[in-house]
Amino acid sequence: MLWTLGSVAGLSLAGSCFVLLDLIQLVLTGTVSDRDGNSDWTAFTERLVAVALGALFAVSATSWRRRTEGTCPRCGREHAPDMARVAYPAPSAAPQRVRRFAYAGCLAFLPYLGLHGLHAAGLTHWYDKLYSDQGILPGPRLFVFALLALVLVGPAVFLLLGLVRPWGMRFPRWCMGLAGRRVPRFLPLVPAWIVAPTLALYGTCSMVYAPMAGYTLIGLGGAASLAFGVYGWALTAAAVSYQRRSLPVCVPGDPPSRR
Template sequence: MSLRRVSAVACGVFVVGEVVLRLSWIAGGRWGYTACDRTDLGDHPAGGCGADQVATVPFGAGWGALGFCVALAVLIAYADRWKAAVTWVAAAILLVLAFPLHLLFEIPAGVAGHPTDWRDIGGRVALLAGGIAFAGLANAVGPPRGPAPTEFRPAPGWARRWAHVAVALPIVGWAVPHGLWVLGVPFGISEQKLRGADGDLSTATGVAITVVPPLAGLLVLGLVQRWGQRFPRWVPGLGGRRVPRLLAVLPAGTVAITLVTYGVLSFGVFAGQVLDGEQSWAQVREGWATVATLLVFLSWGVAVGVTTAGYVVATRRSVDG
């Protein structure tokens, strides 16, 4: 079965599943629905924070999402000229809505026993899968290309420099301060806030949150190294084979979009709190490290995005074969 057919079937299953789920919520069912606020899970997040007591599903989760699914299906079915562009836009929207960056923290925390809204996580994993399916379809329905390069093509110099920035940022801007907080050092935050964080997270969860992002950041090096274009010889069954371009570009692009989106939205929230007086400049100075983390996310996303662009340039298919 071709990639195009597999992707189309996966997209169809996703859209039908989402339509059925949203219709069930509109009709009064609450299976898989959550009333939790991601910033405040309340006392019973596993049960959706009282989802069964919600009388009317919000527009965005009900009719709004249903309309988006229907419009998406119609556009992809009939917009022949713009099919690839529309599908790419749909994939980007779904991947951003999935907030995959949070999943990296929430799933390990939930497995470690931290109170978790599994309904929200399940819904966003479904969105993530849908975004990947639509990205695969967009790649399959795009204009025909020439043969992929068979030899290693070095990334441009600017891409290699940005890759090093993308690796350094989560280490310096995330692992270092979080490592100090796990050790009980109030680096850039108040002691009261540090004590509150210690009460919410176990030591194992704190270590995982500290270590996972920089380890994941090391994967960015694959976009500028030989093993990002050819599987290493020691990989069973795949050693020496060409890495599918989409396998590298899609996850990296998703992470870049998510990080930039998260950074921009978080800065917007922060600016609103300062302007409304919810946070004073004295509080900002006392907790400067948490504000700096927002800048780290935004810069990290830009660095990953530019590095991904360099990978695309380096692995661009030859027109003349």
């Protein structure tokens, strides 16, 4: 039963790999279209349903495992029944290999941003041929570059670094009003698991599909595929590490005070 629930959840989430790109296009343009520019609301609805089904089956698989294996519903571990209090681990960094993978995921955006920057500055005429791929963000060149750098890539890098550094588990001093408080686990994990499958599958499939279809990977499309693929897999590894490092544990409760 557990393998069935997990398999259905994985297939549903894999089938929804383009839903994030659809949501970005919907916010920026007010519509959803296919590669030919035609309205594609039916496919968008199907992808949203796939996301909902994947999340539902993933939660069901986790709940089923904990009930059948006799683990604690609060921390997911096996322990004596006298454990009465949930404790959270101290902030820690991810293992070195995970951190290096995360840094590679951040650096993978440099070619993509570099091509957008050169195009926005109009520094080269030969670059127009490399920029022939149609971007998903309409608008003036400088506006598109600023939007990519500050609104999309900036938060993406911040999220990835937060998952592998200690300040992602406890708010640092520069977070006024929140400094020293524990970061809720869902705060970085929810956006990470929403973004990671989409970008990992989209970037990887694009790099595999392009040569088979006769397209070149040199240019904006190739840089985007590289950035999304590497970042998506790096975000997946960082999210798994963060989920394990931040997992709460049940400890014996304090004895009741007597008056």
